[in-house]
Amino acid sequence: MFDVVAKGFRDVRMRFEGKRELTEENIDEALKDIRRSMLEADVNFRIAKNFINRVKEKALGEVVKVKAKGTQGKMEVSPGDHFVKICHDELEALMGPVDSSIVFTNPRVGPTKIMMVGLQGSGKTTTTGKLARLLMDQHGKKPLLVGADVYRPAAIEQLRVLGQELGVPVHAVEGGDPVKVCNDAIALAKEQDRDVILFDTAGRLAVDDVLMNELEQIVETTSPENIFLVADAMIGQDAVNTAKEFNSRLEIDGFIMTKLDGDARGGAALSIKEVTGKPIKFIGVGEKLDDLEEFRPEGLANRILG
Numbered sequence: 001m002f003d004v005v006a007k008g009f010r011d012v013r014m015r016f017e018g019k020r021e022l023t024e025e026n027i028d029e030a031l032k033d034i035r036r037s038m039l040e041a042d043v044n045f046r047i048a049k050n051f052i053n054r055v056k057e058k059a060l061g062e063v064v065k066v067k068a069k070g071t072q073g074k075m076e077v078s079p080g081d082h083f084v085k086i087c088h089d090e091l092e093a094l095m096g097p098v099d100s101s102i103v104f105t106n107p108r109v110g111p112t113k114i115m116m117v118g119l120q121g122s123g124k125t126t127t128t129g130k131l132a133r134l135l136m137d138q139h140g141k142k143p144l145l146v147g148a149d150v151y152r153p154a155a156i157e158q159l160r161v162l163g164q165e166l167g168v169p170v171h172a173v174e175g176g177d178p179v180k181v182c183n184d185a186i187a188l189a190k191e192q193d194r195d196v197i198l199f200d201t202a203g204r205l206a207v208d209d210v211l212m213n214e215l216e217q218i219v220e221t222t223s224p225e226n227i228f229l230v231a232d233a234m235i236g237q238d239a240v241n242t243a244k245e246f247n248s249r250l251e252i253d254g255f256i257m258t259k260l261d262g263d264a265r266g267g268a269a270l271s272i273k274e275v276t277g278k279p280i281k282f283i284g285v286g287e288k289l290d291d292l293e294e295f296r297p298e299g300l301a302n303r304i305l306g
C-alpha cells in the first residue's frame with residue numbers, strides 16, 4: 001500500500017540528513033523527489049502539482065519566519081522533520097477529513113437504503129457483503145441483500161453465498177427487472193423486519209448510457225439515503241475518471257475503495273477526493289468479509305511518511 005510514494009518521502013528524508021536548515025534550494029530538490037514519486041504512483045497530474053505548490057508555499061513561509069527571527073529562531077526540530085510534517089499535514093488534507101458516516105432512516109418510517117454502484121470487477125458484490133457485516137457488527141442492523149445485477153446469474157449466486165455466510169436474507173430475481181427488484185425489496189424488508197437494504201446493482205466494464213439510465217431509475221423510484229461507488233484502487237486514474245462520470249449522473253455520497261491491499265501505487269486513493277469532492281468512506285483491504293475498514297487519512301499519511 002502506497003509503497004511508491006513512501007519511497008519518494010524516504011528519499012526526501014535522506015536528502016535532508018545532516019542539513020541544518022531549510023533553504024529554497026533543498027526544498028526545491030525535495031519537491032522534485034515528491035513530484036516524481038507522486039506521478040509514478042499515478043496521482044492525477046493536476047493534484048500532484050497543486051500539492052507540491054502548497055507544500056512549497058508553507059515550507060518557504062517557514063524559511064522566511066526562521067530568517068526573521070535570526071539565530072534565536074533556529075528550528076527546534078530538524079529541517080527534514082519539519083518539512084516532512086508539512087507534507088504530512090498536506091497529505092492528510094488531500095485525502096481527508098474522515099467521513100465514514102452512513103445516513104440511517106428512522107426505522108419507524110422504513111428501512112435505510114444503501115445503493116452500491118461501480119464497474120464490473122471493482123469488488124461491488126464482495127463489498128456489499130462486507131458492508132452488511134460492518135452494519136451488523138458495528139451498528140446492530142439487520143440487513144437485506146438485494147441482487148439487482150439481474151443479467152449475471154454468477155453475480156446473484158455470489159450474493160446468495162455471501163448472504164448464507166452472513167446469515168442474512170437475499171432478494172434476487174434472475175432475469176427480472178432491476179428497478180422492480182429493488183422496489184419490491186422495500187416492501188419485503190418491512191415484512192421481514194429488516195432495517196437496512198443493500199442494493200448490489202449491475203456493473204459494466206465501462207460506463208455506458210444504458211447502465212446509467214437503469215441506475216437513475218433505481219435512484220428515482222427508491223430514493224436511497226446512501227449511494228456508494230465501489231472503486232478499484234488497482235486501476236489508478238481510471239478509477240478516478242469512472243468516479244467522475246458516475247458522480248456527474250448520480251450524485252454519489254462517497255467511495256469505497258477496494259483492493260488497497262494489493263495497490264503499491266495509491267494514486268487513486270490520493271486523487272479521488274480532490275477530483276470529485278466526495279470522500280472515501282471505507283477501504284477494502286482483502287477478500288474476506290472482515291476486510292473492510294473506515295478510511296483514516298491520518299493513518300495513511302503516517303504510513304506513507306514512515
Ligand code: GDP
Binds near residue numbers: 291
Ligand atoms: P464485482 O464484479 O464488482 O461484483 O466484483 P467482485 O465482488 O466479484 O470482486 C472481484 C474480485 O475482487 C473478487 O475476486 C474479490 O475477491 C476481489 N476483491 C474485492 N475486494 C477486494 C479487496 O479489498 N482486496 C482484494 N485483495 N481483493 C478484493
